[in-house]
Amino acid sequence: MRYLPLTPDDRAEMLGVIGAPSVDELFKDVPAAARAQDLFDLPLHAGELEVERELGQLAALNRPAGDGPFFCGAGAYRHHVPATVDHVIQRSEFLTSYTPYQPEIAQGTLQVLFEFQTQVAALTGLDVANASMYDGSTACAEAVMMAQRVTRREKAILSGGLHPHYAATTQTIAHAEGMEIVRQSAAVDAEAAVIAAIDAETACVVVQTPNVFGVVTDVTRIAEAAHAAGALLIVVTTEAVSYGLLKSPGEMGADIAVAEGQSIGNALNYGGPYVGLFACREKLVRQMPGRLCGETVDAEGRRGYVLTLSTREQHIRREKATSNICTNSGLCALAFTIHLSLLGETGLRQLAALNHGRARELKAALAGVAGVEVLTPRFFNEVAVRVPGDAAALVEALLADGVVAGVPYSRLDPHAGLDDVLLLAATETTTSDDIAALVAALQRKIGR
Amino acid sequence: MRYLPLTPDDRAEMLGVIGAPSVDELFKDVPAAARAQDLFDLPLHAGELEVERELGQLAALNRPAGDGPFFCGAGAYRHHVPATVDHVIQRSEFLTSYTPYQPEIAQGTLQVLFEFQTQVAALTGLDVANASMYDGSTACAEAVMMAQRVTRREKAILSGGLHPHYAATTQTIAHAEGMEIVRQSAAVDAEAAVIAAIDAETACVVVQTPNVFGVVTDVTRIAEAAHAAGALLIVVTTEAVSYGLLKSPGEMGADIAVAEGQSIGNALNYGGPYVGLFACREKLVRQMPGRLCGETVDAEGRRGYVLTLSTREQHIRREKATSNICTNSGLCALAFTIHLSLLGETGLRQLAALNHGRARELKAALAGVAGVEVLTPRFFNEVAVRVPGDAAALVEALLADGVVAGVPYSRLDPHAGLDDVLLLAATETTTSDDIAALVAALQRKIGR
Amino acid sequence: QDEPLLFELGGWEKTGVDLPAPEHDASDLGDLVRAAPIGLPGLSEPEAMRHYVRLSQKNHAIDLALYPLGSCTMKHNPRLNEKMARLAGFADLHPLQPQSTTQGALQLMDRLAHWLKTLTGMPAVALSPKAGAHGELCGLLAIRAAHEAAGHGHRRRVLVPTSAHGTNPATAAFVGYSVTEIAQTDDGRVDLSDLESKLSDDVAAIMVTNPNTCGLFERDILEISRLTHEAGAYFYCDGANFNAIVGRVRPGDLGVDAMHINLHKTFSTPHGGGGPGAGPVVLSAALAPFAPAPWVVHGEGGLHLVEEAIDEAAQAFGRMCAFQGQMGMFVRAYAYMRSHGADGLRQVAEDAVLNANYIKARLSSVMTPAFPEGPCMHEALFDDSWLEDTGITTLDFAKAMIDEGFHPMTMYFPLVVHGAMLIEPTETESKRELDRFCDALEALAQAAKAGDAERFKGAPYLAPLRRLDETLAARKPKLTWRPEPTTVAPAPLAAE
């Protein structure tokens, strides 16, 4: 086996040093009944060529997003990632290193995390950020539980504009932890209902902007209402590129901002791995979940970075930890940071403007299709439309024209009664030809 | 422009330090008539996404070898290269470094070259090897000119089994340098004619094994004849994997062995870059062309490596240099060395056996097709066959069945009168299904 | 060499991308548009490349030398896996595109599930958890759901051995369970009688790591699971150490009800400086109905991804995250499994255990093994009693290893051993590298005993930085870069 360096001679010699007659002897603590004598019923080892063939065949059964017109968003977005990003994250020193617990030989990773935290704080308009979470949805759940720790209240109100997967994840996890989760009904313009629901038991309200229907909302009034009731405002964003165009959560009064960072530096990957962004106001930092990297000095007074405030974490606090999380999404965060370093202020703003422009073009084109009703008033790069009949069936039918027309809302939540709603996103990778192909296909199908 | 770090402010500040009013001032030595005022008639700069689109579209117009049954060889072979190889050669420290003229900060490259030279010497069965040449064909030309320096004779005899591109390259270059090049007629079994042609003016004979028709030859008798006449024997190999199965040039009496090393570690790349292997007997080393890496010690007595014997080279000797070559094929040599390190003795022998086995399967299948005559008696992984009619037209016709059936000999040499000869290679990447598809397609076409 | 921060290198107007100018008029978003500067400097591409390449060289990595972190299974990460994960058919696939266009991805998930189930002898697996701790949470939520479905919602206590990973009690507490510790015997195993005494009808589960964090196989594991099941509790196994037994022992045969599998440990997906990981959870028949969405089923016309339990499986306890989990890691882990095969995976466990025992044997002459009797599994545990009176701590010794070119072992864990040093070599180390490592540690140990304290107290000397002041970092946390007060703030960018 190509990955196993020991030779039969090595093994024999090592057993001699150990003083064991055989490797079986080393497994003697395993109850005899549980020791498998035979190989399990699985194929034997295979060479690279064979493995590549099998996986290549599986990959070929899928239709990559880049193969033609493609309009899926709803929490994951197809953006162009510079080649530099993927090159650097594959460097052995980043790819094959562990969590930077030994800071003397992990300054590469640590400094990147410090840069990452600073970038996330800047994007969200908040004071501090952690070193990343698993993804946006789990970051959302963690934010809700953090609000519980901060406010010592148990109720969380989730806006009807929150991505249903985020709501479900939060419900599963935060509910398990003892919270009452109030999920409001799905609605394109869901934010008025949020304010109405806030009461004195409310730990937090969770509002997404741009929301799952693409709607961009100024959440300032929600923040005021929440703060008046002693609750925290958590602002969720699933499209991190929107930070380049839209007012930041911090500017609008958010106490905690969480986001899916996939859009910057990371491929679609059929849903993962992604990278959760998590930022909050400075005064809340000690209730923050996840890893944190902080600046310090070494024994010679030189600037350096370490993982810090780990007294919040499970490996120190065990059952009293703020969270059970013991990892981050380091390599995805690295990709995020490199891509954002390449973009810079100028590039991110251009990219966001470009996305918005493409979406406006898309919206205008959709609005011209008879039978299609655009539901989203103000948007960043995604709109919801109402189509005649079942949106999922329509998407499937349009595949015949080579067009992947977006995400039917029923895919996210079959119970919402929004089977005729379709979500369509455009990014800088969308061309006018793509939009024309979509419109032509729609007109053919809906026209009939 | 993403690759240009200077900002307008930087430029202004730097001009101030220089004391020049404008950048134009720095170009004042250029005659005014030759200073282009306008941009040339070419597109303006383009982003990564746009460049990827254009090149992706061009790439999509080609039919990759791996897309289906594929039997081209004739000097370039499709082998599987482990992912580790391509990963390591892309490391910044290998990819973006220069020729190792400063050995203190280039030991990585130098030690690899030393390993490469040792591997090449072992494969060819000769004493020493250089740090690589551009490719096999230019290595062949250099070997012929080296024979001239060694023997002080002017005539080179090129076997009719030598790859026509190699013969043409040698003729062009060595003839330019003043040699008489005797190209023998193309023939499947061309080696008897070589011995007959050797005379007292002969500097060298150049024999290929396996030859361009796939024929494996024991060149021992040719070596004896050459040596008896005071000439050198140069043995050419275009399929380096064959070293894992066949008797080495050194064992058969070669004085110089050259080869195309592409098969080990390097992709097909539509013909380049490849890597030329060049080895010779120890006593000839000072007439060897190309870079050489040698072992030495540093100021503290530690082992290290340097480029050496550079007094042969043009940057020292100028017009008296042994060759005008001033580069090697470093990165391709690195790929070769890594791949061969992974293979090792065991893996290379297995790989060679596997190739030979596939080719035997191919030959047997071809022999079963009525109208196809197998011309090659003893072969490694490639055979020549005679087909009814024009081989090039047949290959073109078989494309309709998704089969790339090999290289028509006329493609290499339209003047040879071998328009009905087709060369077909099989490697470890060839499957029984591929062979079956070839045979079925052949039977359909030729049967009609 | 000090490498400045991005924020000290970059410029507000610099960018390392070239984007076409937006073709459209200003948006109608009005005051929803961000006016103030974001605060993101940019770098041209050459500058960015150099910045991050320079930073990378400050890291240790598996690709450079042995990385003997106990409990972390730092093994070779094959680049074939990276290549496969980057095939457009996997990497450029949207999680919500029509399932008819992702049949290959679903097949891959299905095959991965089959391998995981076969290797563990368990009937079900939940693929979506994103890391080991996330998998623990998934397992305990399944257990809680099962108890609640059976009317046993009163079972709110979880038993955890003192040697457990911190995530075990943290996860149990997270789902609202109280944690009771189980004592350990002198030979480093669960104290059966203590376990028996603490099992009662309010216990929901026990959480046991096996092989345990002392690197030892729980000899009484069948008895443990029998007692647990008899008490009506479930057996959660922490699978962090699965590498020691993969291909040789199936947790299902030990009575395990749920176990997470760190794909980044046993199945070689890269650690990436701290994630992303992946933590699928295998489940027993009793727990399988409660597995969270989504999962793959075989249906008409191919595979189908069930994203929300509507009918038959309405017992699913919910959803662990958006989408399907760590697909990129699934591809890598599957490529690894296929490469090894049934035979190779068995060899993995054997070589991992052999390597650890070899280290234990070689170093026992200079260091004190915590459990000298009998073999260890895939990691060798030493205590610090051999350092007594040297004035050198486990930490000092570990930091001195850095100067020898090795990453330190895991220190002060498990907590049950004083000054613990937990060494896990993994199966991808050659005998040559093990010998190099043991030679270095022997020499260090001799230096320690010879009283060369300065070599240790000041270590590392040869790393990019010397020891970092962690207290300072925690006392006054500085978590983001901010411009020096004297620095002129960048001019606000004009709104586009």
Next chain:
Amino acid sequence: QDEPLLFELGGWEKTGVDLPAPEHDASDLGDLVRAAPIGLPGLSEPEAMRHYVRLSQKNHAIDLALYPLGSCTMKHNPRLNEKMARLAGFADLHPLQPQSTTQGALQLMDRLAHWLKTLTGMPAVALSPKAGAHGELCGLLAIRAAHEAAGHGHRRRVLVPTSAHGTNPATAAFVGYSVTEIAQTDDGRVDLSDLESKLSDDVAAIMVTNPNTCGLFERDILEISRLTHEAGAYFYCDGANFNAIVGRVRPGDLGVDAMHINLHKTFSTPHGGGGPGAGPVVLSAALAPFAPAPWVVHGEGGLHLVEEAIDEAAQAFGRMCAFQGQMGMFVRAYAYMRSHGADGLRQVAEDAVLNANYIKARLSSVMTPAFPEGPCMHEALFDDSWLEDTGITTLDFAKAMIDEGFHPMTMYFPLVVHGAMLIEPTETESKRELDRFCDALEALAQAAKAGDAERFKGAPYLAPLRRLDETLAARKPKLTWRPEPTTVAPAPLAAE
């Protein structure tokens, strides 16, 4: 840290690949089969990875810091180019598969040719030469063929300035020409009167580098080409320094007849530790008919690759190599050109020249510029007169730069300047990096003048190795590893 050689690490039975067992009987090759051991140790994949990654860290690289090698144009290598070259449609394409299946590749070659011709103002280009010197050879062969076709076979002399790259005279000699040197003026240019005096009807060509190797533009270039052409000779231009003028000056407008273009210099294909390069040659109308095979023509049904001149272009002088040349480099260079565009390429030249002049300006206070008057082009040339009486040589100074984290500049070249130091920053260096470089060189220069000779004579101190003994290496060349005589030879492998 010393890294052993592969041959000291590997094993005869080890392998880092898994291959299926051959399914066939032993071959019928009889005694053509190699019986004796080859002598190739193997490494498992983790060992191989570590060996080569460790070795890599002993190298300097552009991605780490400024690499100011004059005449080498060490600029940033975009990774986009690497990605494009690896598209299966380019990388997995066989050079001899039917041309109907490689139309995209032929189009790429055609577009690259168009860019090169447009940027140089020349009507033809031969793409196949594999490196700069190979391109020189191609150019001189075309010149020779043209002279012979015109009945001027007696023209066998080539004029070369004293400052020329060694490849120029080497190549001229290679094709059987004798070499005559042309003197240089005090301001570092070709001495026109000396040129005029040496031009006669036996001269085949002049070979001039422009900008020349002193980093200066040949002010009299139009006069040089006029005189050359009047004498019936051709003007070969060494294009190594094309980076200084790309987008601003077309060699065709200067009267050049042939010029090679190092794609690995001006067009950013990576140097790779010494190749592979690529050296296409642009040709004037007079030389175009003699260009070697193959070339691309537009025909019916698409593009066609002419691999052997049969009819119309039978003047082709032959073939430079097998197949089509460095396709992998063509893809990279084209991606680079398209990324820059006409505007970006012009900026390349401007920034390259600006950066060099900035260095010249900053360092002139401590070092002595060889040609202080007027601007330089893309490289700044200093002599060693400022080191007089310090006992420190150009070499010492250069080696001390290594300790500052920089690669040395080109030393002792061009030969016309005593103790030459030739610094080429390229356009991909930021002002920050240039300042860091100039600060370091200023400090070093001051230390040199202050008499701190030890810092220089013993340098480098901080590199993986100290100065290497090159004399020893050349006196008794050891070019391959051989087992120590005392080592037992490996057992011969059984023939399969």
